[in-house]
Amino acid sequence: MSALNPSTIPLSLYIHMPWCVRKCPYCDFNSHAVPDGALALSLEREYLHALVEDFKTQLDFIQDRQIHSIFIGGGTPSLISAEGYQWLFNQLQQWVVFESNCEITLEANPGTLEHEPFAAYLAAGINRLSVGVQSFNTTHLEKLGRIHSEHDALNAIRLAREAGFERVNVDLMHGLPEQTLEQALLDLKYAVEQGATHISWYQLTIEPNTVFFRTQPLLPHDDVLEQIQLQGEAYLRAQGFVNYEVSAWRKERPSAHNLNYWQFGDYLAIGAGAHGKVTLVDGVYRYQKTRLPKDYLAKLPAENQQFKMIAAEDMPFEFMMNALRLNQGVAAETYEERTGLSLQHLAPVLEKLRHQGLLLENQERLACSEHGHLFLNSVLEAFL
Template sequence: MPADPHAPPGEASAGAAGHALLPPPLSLYVHLPWCVRKCPYCDFNSHEFKGGTPPFDAYVDALLADLDQDLPLVWGRTVHSVFFGGGTPSLFPAAAIARLLEGASSRLRFAPDAEITLETNPGTTEHGRFQDYRQAGVNRLSFGIQSFDDGCLTRLGRIHDSRQAVDAITLAREAGFENFNLDLMYALPGQTLAMAEADVTRAIALAPTHISHYQLTLEPNTVYAARPPEGIPDDDLAWDMQERCQDLLAGAGYAQYEVSAYARAGRQCAHNLNYWRFGDYLGIGAGAHGKLTLGSEQTLLRRWKHKHPVAWLAAAGTPAAIGGDDRVAPERRPFEYMLNVLRLIEGFTPAAFEARTGLPYAAIAPRIDTAVRAGWLQVEGARIVPTALGRRFTNDVVSLFLDD
């Protein structure tokens, strides 16, 4: 089998060595749970903070205690990326972000070129704060724009308008940020094909290095699920929006590398790539999830923390903060691997599958053959990649790998 192209130096593929599990690249995910206002479509672990100011300092103390508790799981490993997600991480002052990064880097070895991303809402940022985030160590921003149409933004419950979005991006660039993502959604209530095209055109004009472009879905336990808004485009129109916007992005030099992610050359999101390549990530904070390869036990561990910030804060650093631990049985690993890697345009290699799951490629070969015959996957040299049809029906392809 070919060597795993995604293994960092010193962590070569284990496929030819009895399919042992070796630790893949490691990322750190930090969940900052508060927001100004909960959007009606949002199913993330985010909470409106009502009354006063969120306890920023206490939360950072708790994050470091949470990290201390999980450190034995990752001793000696290098962190290749950090991602602050939420909620609205840009609610946190730069001093809090700096203290967390200083504390984390004193406990874990950070790669010299580690990508450190902060999600930001255009309605919660200003010039001085961007400069301070850079000084704190943040080197990549992800703007939750969603749309440049003020009517769409109002219907989505966003707290910013299109002018504030453009102003925030301009200020970030002036503060020295060159690497940033714009999040856009399509198939929005009341949106036409021309409106979806206009959103992408405006995003391209702002010259981000990365654009995430994904369809609005009505997730369970959201306001939109309980009371669906009027005017949501039907499936045919949503497909037209996706295809037309993909063409616009490709024409502007943004290569699609994942189902909903497009980037300039060399500017793919390293953190999310590690997720999709079935790498490891340590999750700290209220509701954070992690996935870790435990070489000594030859097992994959999924760990998650209690979701509610108040309960998590009270227990942080103790076993009571852990919502659960789940050791992923070998028969479940093919499904979990494919659930991630088949989102990637690049697909995967048999050696990568073996290294990440500890299983022989023969365990999935018959199902791969089924997907190839269906026109969902194709073999390109040493790689197995999803076809255009397979990317459209990703759920069907992944379901082939469910444990019988």
């Protein structure tokens, strides 16, 4: 492995807000219901101060870089006040510079009682919203355990656009319990018509340690799922959306933060259960934070747990697992720049995959062919 140069690698920041009003039955994220459905101001302030102390423990990872993008995930980050975010950003900028066009994304739920007016978040410095709609069908929302209605979902997107947000992502799931093809396509139609500029559209999966895993719902048959996928993709393309990643569709620019993940960039992590990845001169490291909010707050500053270097033999899979999600892939030179490994060592694997028609023949890019994207898991297994 050659010496790495962290200063050439974009640096993002992930902030985890671990609370939500109610845990959804399909959710396996690190989220915890708040007492009485409301986050106490005292707890908000305590947590925000903890985030700053957490960030200070990671200053050595910055390596003279500026923050390229910020993503605030959860949980339900819109439970935190706009004033709280403004204070947090001001504190962080005492220790690091945000790029002039730094993309700051907030995940927000459509529940009308969960957030301040969207204009307040825009004024605080947040310039991109990701609205967790999941579906516009109230019956499906109830089955998913969501606390908002069809009206709330439609209203949230409209209000975000009216508040001045130019970048509004809508999270939608398909393959929902007892969902028909027509209902799945109608969800996409509503998102497009309400002005979504980016759509994250993915199939519901049943994950361990969820209510749905213990009590399996009745899901659509495989032939219905296939038609949802095919006709949904055709509809989005007809509406001018570009599928630039497995489950991401854009009408304008892509998500800068997620793009950095997929291009094997670096990201600091603050907050309960947050995961980070950083490049140092001697290697690439992953780490995480304590999951439970009470444990996270009990030990300040929070430790970088399981701070482990990615082994050289695991690096090809780690890199390709991200890069090959992108329809355009990445420039071949990115591999050596961000792993410290020579691409020549992968030449036999790459040649085999190209010969099978699973990777593009273009030697200057690492990208799946259209056929390869259909068998992405099999392609990735070649790098294990």
